Amino acid sequence: MKFLVNMIRILPLIFLLSCFMLRSQQVTVLDDDTLEPIPNVAVYNPERTKISITDFDGNFDFSTFLNEDRIILKHLSYELKKVTRLQIIKNDYKIFLQMKPERLDEVVMSVSKWEQQKKEVPNKIVSIDARTIALNAPQTSADLLQSSGKVFVQKSQLGGGSPMIRGFATNRLVLSVDGVRMNNAIFRGGNLQNVISIDPFTIRNTEIIFGPGSVIYGSDAIGGVMNFYTKQPILSQKGVTEISGNTNYRFSSANTENTVHAEVNIGQEKWASLTSFSYNDFQDLKMGSHGPESYLRNSFVKTVNGEDVLVPNEDPRKQVPTGYNQTNFMQKFLYRPNVNLDFNLGIHFSETSKYSRYDRLIRPSRDGQGLRSVAWFYGPQKWFMGNFQLKKKGKGKLYDGLKLTAAYQHFEESRYNRDFQDVILNATEENVDALNLNLDLENKKMGKFKLYYGGEFIYNTVGSKGSDTQIVTMDKTEAASRYPDGATWKSLAGYLNGEYKAKPNFIVMSGLRYSHVWIDALFDDTFYAFPFENADLSTGALTGSLGFSWFPKQDFQITFNGSTGFRAPNVDDIGKIFDSEPGSVVVPNPDLESEYAYNLELGIQKNFKDKLVLKGATFYTYLVDALVRRDFTFNGNSQIEYGGELSNVQAIQNAAKAYVYGFEFGLDAYLTDQWSLSSNLTITEGIEEEEDGTDSPARHAPPTFGDFHVRWKTEKISTDFFLNYNGEVSNDELALSERSKDYIYAKDENGDPFSPSWYTLNFRSQYTIANNLNATVSLENITNQRYRTYSSGIVAPGSNLILGIGYVF
Structure with a gap:
């Protein structure tokens, strides 16, 4: 009996020990x-x-x-x-x-919004995974895109980054986060910095589609699509609550950056939560030592005892003022009641401090004796997104997969400017509320044919206010807004996209989409006597694509793709009043139509026994009814007074055609298990054709650019020694709008503005100190070059030491 009692007492302990051993x-x-x-x-x-x-x-x-x-x-x-x-x-x-870098069976999601083998897709797609992001340690998501070596990025200020892809930029590219487009009704043709709202610490993968993507993404997807997929909550695989996460710190010397990041994942068997927080603090950026003297910041305007004065800069290499700070927060929840059903809720929030637009602060005064602006800065840039997504697999009569996405976004931005000795600070403040509804379905029940189809509805409302503040008395009065307050932009669309495996080595993809866009805007004539009361636009667009991926041999791939893209006018196009450049003012134009792009591209990839991979692509894009800024009349006048200056009147018009063509080359060589090489080169040419038959260089066609990397990797350490290169843009090759910005360019032997070529030598490394502890050490621009990337207002960093430490728990 005593033996039985003791056994009963220790049975629970034996059971627990057995469970632990099994686990x-x-x-x-x-x-x-x-x-x-x-x-x-x-x-x-x-x-x-x-x-x-x-x-x-x-x-x-x-x-x-x-x-x-x-x-x-x-x-x-x-x-x-x-x-x-x-x-x-x-x-x-x-x-x-870790995934093999030379894999050809990489899975991508951007082309159809569903997982597809990359080798079966005719479009050129570049993927940047979390491991690469961690090694590159980018300050912003704009820097992340630039680090790929395949995307050119322009910067007007430190708090910015405007990508250029195949000669197109800003509102001719689509920016997407977790399948929801960030493009809104006031995305402009000028440089955009919305991409910096995305926290690079939260990105698990970035996919960039080159060329039109309007079949899936609708308006604006002319030059390409940038998809940022953020990290997902992780469920427990062991039936018990698991808590994991990581913390990071990063410092960079060129702008005295201090960044902290932390994230925590709580996972159970059926639900999980992921919380992420990042804070960045950037001080004024310091340029390099060797380069054009005209790039130096020799003086700046300062207000002393209520008076604006021009003061010398103690360190001309320091770009005063460029510093700012930023906060990012992300919260995600995942509930998976069974293997076929997922409920996802994602919340994103980003906010910057105010930050100066540096290129406007270095403009010379009208008499050429000083600087024009005392202040020109953006107010805090804010972005909020709430994104709910339902994913269902299988057992549907018409689908094998279903995604229902409902997202709400809120954007805030503002601009403040004051001229030298002017007592009025002008401000415009904008906000956009955006609702996105998407239904995407996948059908794989038809043998060799896969069908992807769905619909989309978008609704944007724009709020816009203007004010003038007297800086001495602080009296504030109402002023003209930047856009028609209360304007709306709506889009309704449906699409079909099919993939047919004609042979095991020959896959055809084709798609079709119809989109309809409505704009309703009422113009306030309090400050300007508009010759119209409202803009009531209704326009449709049919776009399509047809392409193939062919493997004549297992290690040799040929892709071809023909596609069309479009961009419908938005509120920025039809209703903006803005001092676009010295001596010119943009006025509203409600009589606009969509612009269309026609694109052809051919790609080749050869794999030599997984030791050497060569890639090449060529493309040609023709843009008709292009929405461009051109001379205009307002109430019959070709000039009006704006901001105290007689200015030429301009407006966005369907007034040009354009064509862009280029070549893209890539090389990946795997010399040993530790050593590898890679290189990229992009050559782009763009021409705008005016209605009168004259030609001029396209503004967003970047110079020739490329990189070359030598990498060494073991289980504990990864190193990358690389060269970045940009070619020259001569005065003749500068767009007409760029030639007027001579204050951001160097001078050639004739005294004309041009963009010089430049190169930098760089080194980065990551070392795994322990299983849960790693460190990064990088040195960018080793030779301390002073250079300014094409069309950028700010000069790039000089020698820049980057230190980072990460702890995983």
Whole structure:
């Protein structure tokens, strides 16, 4: 009896110990970037006397392996991994594998909004994964795009970054976060900095589509689409609550950056939460030592005892003022009641401090004796997005996958400017409320044919106010707004996109979309006698694509794609009043139509035994009814007084055609398991054709640019020594609108503005100190070059030391 009593007492302990032992024998294999489980990984010791395979959840039993065994993990798409039993236990029974860089079976989502093999897609797509982002350590998401070597980025100020893709920029590119477009009714043709609202610490993958993407993304997708996919909450694989996360700190010397980041994931079997927070503080940016003297900031305007004075800059290499700070927050929830159904809720918030538009602060005064502006700065840029998404797999009569997305976004931006010795500070404040509804479906039930289809509804409302403040008395009066207050922009669309595998090595993709756009804006004639009362626009657009991906041999790929894109006029096009450049003012024009792009591209990729991959692409895009800024009349006048200056009248018009063509080359060489090389080169030419038959260079066609990388990598350390290069843009090759901005350009031998060529040598590295601790050390612009990228107002950083530390728990 006593024996039975003791057994009853210790049975719970035996049960708990057994559970712990069972748990301790299960190891989970995860993707290092996405943190998703990896099935079908072979696990064995060198003698292959013990072999296991990971299941659907990425788990395997390693109870048969001894403490002294060296455990090897092998998968076709991942780097070989060698670990010990002790290392596995120290890492909480998790093993992380890294995807092979030379893989051709990479999965992408951007072309159809569903997972597709990259090799089956005829479009050129560039992916930047979380591992690459961590090594590059970009300050902003604009820097992240630039670090790819395939996207050109313009900056008017430190708090900015306007991507250019294949000769198009700003409102001719689509910016998307987790499948929701950020483009709104006031995205302008001038440079945009909305991309900096996306926190690079939260990005798990970025996919860039080159060329028109209007079939899936509608208006604005002429030059390309930039999709940012942020991190997802991670469910527990072990039936108990799991808490994980990481913290990061980064410092850079060129602008005395201090950045902190923290995120926490709480995972249970059916639900998970991910919380992320980042704070950046940037001081004034310092340029390099070797370059044009005209780039130096020798003086700036300062208000002393109520009087504006021009004062010398103690350090002409310091660009005063350029500093700002930024806060980012993200909260996500995932609920998965079963393997076929997901509910996702994502909340994003970003806010900057006010920051100066540097290129406006270096404009010379009208008499050429000083500087024109005392102040020209943006107020805090704010972005909020609430995004709910339902994902359902299988068992639908008409679909195998369904995504229903409902998102609300709120944007705030403002501009403040005051001229030298002027007592009036002018301000315009804008906000946009945007509602997006998307239904996307996937059907794979038709044998060799896959169908993707869906619909989209977008509704934007614009709020806009203007004011003048007397800086001495602080009296504030109402002034003209930048846009018609209360204007609305709506879009309704439906699309079909099909993929047909004619042969195992020949895949055809084709798509069709119809979009309809409405604009309703009422003009206030309090400050200007408009010759019209409202803008009531209704326009439709039909776009399509047809392309193929062909493998004549297993290691040789040819892609071809023909597509059309469009951009419908928005509120910025029809209703803006803005001092566009010295001596010119833009006025509203309600009589606009959509512009269309016709694109052809050919791509080739050759893989030499997974040791050398060569890539090449050529493209040609023709733009008709282009929405461009041209001379105009307002109430019959070609000039009006604006801001105390007699200015030429201009407006956005369907007044030009344009064509852009270019070549893109890429090389990846895998010399050994540790050493690799890569290089990219992009050549773009763009011409605008006026109605009178004259030609001029396109503004957003960047100079020739490229990079060359030498990388060395082991399990603990990754290094990258690389060169960045930009070609020259001569005066003859400058767009007419750029030639008038001679204050941001160097002077050639004739005294005319031009953009010189430049190069930088750079080094970056990442070292894994322990399983949960890593450090990054980078040195950019080693030779301390003083250069300004094409069309940029701010001069690039000089020698820049970047230090980072990250801790994973």
